[in-house]
Amino acid sequence: MPSVIEARGLTKTFGRLGAVNGVSFAVDAGECYGFLGPNGAGKTTTVKMIHCSAPITSGDLSVFGMGVRDAPRAIKRRIGVCQQEDNLDPDFSVRKNLTVFARYFGIPAVQAADRARELLEFMGLWERRDARIRELSGGLKKRLAIARALVNDPDLLILDEPTTGLDPQSRHQVWDRVRTLRRQGKTILLTTHYMDEAQSLCDRLVIMDHGRILVEGAPSDLVRSRVGREVVEVYGFPPDLPEYARAQGWTFEADTHRLWIHTDSGEAVFAAIARLYPAERCTVRMAGLEDLFLKLTGRELRE
Amino acid sequence: MSLAGVGALVRSVSLRSMRVWQRNRDVYFVTWKTNLFPPLAEPILYLLAFGAGIGALVKEVEYRDRMVGYTAFIAPGLLATQVMFQAFFETTYNTFVRMHYQRTFDAIITTPLSLEDVMAGELLWATTKGTISCAVMMVAISFFGLLHYPHALLIVPFSLLAGLLFAGLGLCFTGVVPQIDSFNLPTFLFIMPMFLFSGTFFPLDVLPLWAQRIANLLPLTHVANVIRELGLGRMPADLAWDLLYLVALAPPLCLLGIHLMKRRLVK
Ligand SMILES: Nc1ncnc2c1ncn2[C@@H]1O[C@H](COP(=O)(O)OP(=O)(O)OP(=O)(O)O)[C@@H](O)[C@H]1O
Numbered sequence: 396m397p398s399v400i401e402a403r404g405l406t407k408t409f410g411r412l413g414a415v416n417g418v419s420f421a422v423d424a425g426e427c428y429g430f431l432g433p434n435g436a437g438k439t440t441t442v443k444m445i446h447c448s449a450p451i452t453s454g455d456l457s458v459f460g461m462g463v464r465d466a467p468r469a470i471k472r473r474i475g476v477c478q479q480e481d482n483l484d485p486d487f488s489v490r491k492n493l494t495v496f497a498r499y500f501g502i503p504a505v506q507a508a509d510r511a512r513e514l515l516e517f518m519g520l521w522e523r524r525d526a527r528i529r530e531l532s533g534g535l536k537k538r539l540a541i542a543r544a545l546v547n548d549p550d551l552l553i554l555d556e557p558t559t560g561l562d563p564q565s566r567h568q569v570w571d572r573v574r575t576l577r578r579q580g581k582t583i584l585l586t587t588h589y590m591d592e593a594q595s596l597c598d599r600l601v602i603m604d605h606g607r608i609l610v611e612g613a614p615s616d617l618v619r620s621r622v623g624r625e626v627v628e629v630y631g632f633p634p635d636l637p638e639y640a641r642a643q644g645w646t647f648e649a650d651t652h653r654l655w656i657h658t659d660s661g662e663a664v665f666a667a668i669a670r671l672y673p674a675e676r677c678t679v680r681m682a683g684l685e686d687l688f689l690k691l692t693g694r695e696l697r698e
Numbered sequence: 699m700s701l702a703g704v705g706a707l708v709r710s711v712s713l714r715s716m717r718v719w720q721r722n723r724d725v726y727f728v729t730w731k732t733n734l735f736p737p738l739a740e741p742i743l744y745l746l747a748f749g750a751g752i753g754a755l756v757k758e759v760e761y762r763d764r765m766v767g768y769t770a771f772i773a774p775g776l777l778a779t780q781v782m783f784q785a786f787f788e789t790t791y792n793t794f795v796r797m798h799y800q801r802t803f804d805a806i807i808t809t810p811l812s813l814e815d816v817m818a819g820e821l822l823w824a825t826t827k828g829t830i831s832c833a834v835m836m837v838a839i840s841f842f843g844l845l846h847y848p849h850a851l852l853i854v855p856f857s858l859l860a861g862l863l864f865a866g867l868g869l870c871f872t873g874v875v876p877q878i879d880s881f882n883l884p885t886f887l888f889i890m891p892m893f894l895f896s897g898t899f900f901p902l903d904v905l906p907l908w909a910q911r912i913a914n915l916l917p918l919t920h921v922a923n924v925i926r927e928l929g930l931g932r933m934p935a936d937l938a939w940d941l942l943y944l945v946a947l948a949p950p951l952c953l954l955g956i957h958l959m960k961r962r963l964v965k
């Protein structure tokens with residue numbers, strides 16, 4: 396089966412700044428594909444090229460087998476986009492936001508009204524259907540933006556940081572809906588800064604930094620192969636611990652207060668450390684995506 | 699912009715731009731009372747002030763070798779300036795708000811509409827808005843018996859052309875201003891001088907010849923000429939020159955406006 400999105404050597408520059416530097420990836424039909432990366436990594440820029448809002452500088456990018464340069468309208472007809480920044484229409488009510496958006500897709504008014512109701516119910520917004528946009532909390536706005544992205548029943552749903560700034564309840568609701576949509580067979584492209592979100596929603600993901608893809612794969616495979624099974628974390632570690640760890644041949648990461656040892660045998664590492672240092676400063680846990688993320692992208696702040 | 703560039707730009711505009719027109723219309727009619735009140739009330743204020751005030755001093759003015767009542771002279775000027783203000787301010791301040799603060803266009807271009815469609819829709823809406831206000835104002839002015847029908851009915855379709863021109867002019871500025879306050883500059887450099895010196899409130903032939911020449915370069919002069927002749931119930935052959943000027947100017951301004959907006963928004 397051909398890929399829904401296929402990028403080869405995709406590049407985007409703004410003047411002299413390379414925002415996306417020759418990335419290649421392919422998203423299969425029906426999967427949830429994630430983009431992780433620090434601020435300024437190039438996630439939004441990549442996403443904008445996919446939904447034909449930003450022209451590509453070089454490389455190849457096709458969506459549903461059509462080149463983004465050749466058939467933007469045909470591509471856009473079949474995708475739904477929830478952008479990172481809020482751009483709901485403040486001049487309209489919640490419901491009218493959906494029906495006006497449906498009109499951009501040429502959906503007849505009667506059908507649009509039905510669709511709006513269905514989507515507002517799906518996203519738990521029906522009670523607020525007549526509210527003005529400025530009366531909505533950030534979480535409700537995001538849910539409405541997702542509902543709006545579904546108005547044309549897209550084959551590909553693009554969600555650029557769909558849960559940033561949401562409370563835990565709203566995040567879980569959004570995740571639940573995303574899972575439902577995926578089960579319905581939609582292809583989903585998602586960017587996020589939340590590791591738990593990526594881990595639990597994405598079938599595959601890439602980690603991007605400085606406009607490049609560092610790794611690609613299924614989250615648990617990536618963690619297993621690049622970090623290991625477990626992480627031993629030492630708080631307020633003694634100054635000679637890094638040297639000891641190096642001597643033991645462990646891979647580890649450290650900042651000023653904490654040291655993380657990536658390993659497949661956490662118990663053994665823990666026991667070795669506990670022999671030398673106070674054990675209450677030391678914990679063993681499952682390795683996660685965040686360990687991989689920090690390992691790959693470093694710890695310095697961005698932007 | 700090359701000729702091929704113009705061709706590509708024109709081809710990127712489709713009938714889908716009507717969706718944007720509909721969007722703006724829907725917003726307009728949510729608050730239709732507040733939108734329609736000014737064009738109804740404004741001419742009454744002007745006509746009272748100018749009619750009872752200045753009109754007491756200047757009963758008639760000589761216009762094209764004929765004496766015309768002062769209020770009958772300025773009434774078409776009010777219509778012309780109304781079209782200009784409505785269309786120009788729509789594609790400047792209002793378009794800027796939608797573009798920059800509301801990010802409305804970012805959302806719309808993720809649908810099958812192109813950015814050119816969106817801009818064309820903005821232009822068509824501004825044109826329509828100018829025409830609606832002009833028509834509403836005509837109703838008010840007609841109560842003073844200052845418009846000659848049926849000729850005056852042609853003012854309505856004509857204001858579509860005039861509106862398109864000022865909408866295009868406005869969009870050009872929106873494509874280049876750094877921030878919304880910057881519209882003060884074109885407003886005071888172009889719009890206010892046109893408002894005052896386009897034969898709107900006094901016949902241009904009282905001005906020195908050099909000033910008349912400049913006034914004849916201003917689009918509003920030609921808009922006022924056409925509306926005045928139609929309002930006075932006449933259709934002299936030399937209106938063709940005014941029309942020709944406006945027909946020649948409106949499309950390039952609109953295309954330039956779309957081009958500048960595209961340059962601004964597509965990064
Ligand atoms: N319109 C633009 N003009 C100039 N530079 C831009 C533009 N848009 C993005 N950039 C730059 O491109 C780089 C990538 O930005 P992008 O928005 O794609 O990052 P991101 O991964 O989405 O970040 P975040 O997590 O903060 O949303 C950044 O350095 C950004 O400053």
Ligand SMILES: [Mg+2]
Nearest residue numbers: 438439440479
């Ligand atoms: Mg982003």
